Amino acid sequence: MRIFNNYQPLLIAKHVKTFFKGRLYIHGRGAYHYAKGLLVMPEQADDQHRKTVSEVNRLINQLNSPQATA
Template sequence: MRIFNKYQPLLIAKYVKTFFSGRLYIHGRGAFNYAKGILVMPEHADERHRITVQEINQLIGKMQAPAEAV
């Protein structure tokens, strides 16, 4: 289990994408599970959990998307 003392969405997204499955804890936000390279919504998620999961998964999606040709 990895513990993040600060909420740094980009760092957390890189960690989740790299290690693919496991657990993590974000100080002030709570514990989260991740599988298949994305955060999983907890069963009894409050609004803060939902926002966090959506934000991290959105960043992971942007990292996986191919770069647009200019």
């Protein structure tokens, strides 16, 4: 289990993408489970959990998508 003392969505997204499956805890936001490289929505999620999961998963999808070269 990885513990994040601060909510840093990009760092969390890179961690989840790299380790693919596991658990993490964000101080002030709670515990999360991730599988298949994405955060999983808890069964009884409040608004803060929903926002965190959707934001981190959006960043993971952006990291996975190919970057357009200019």
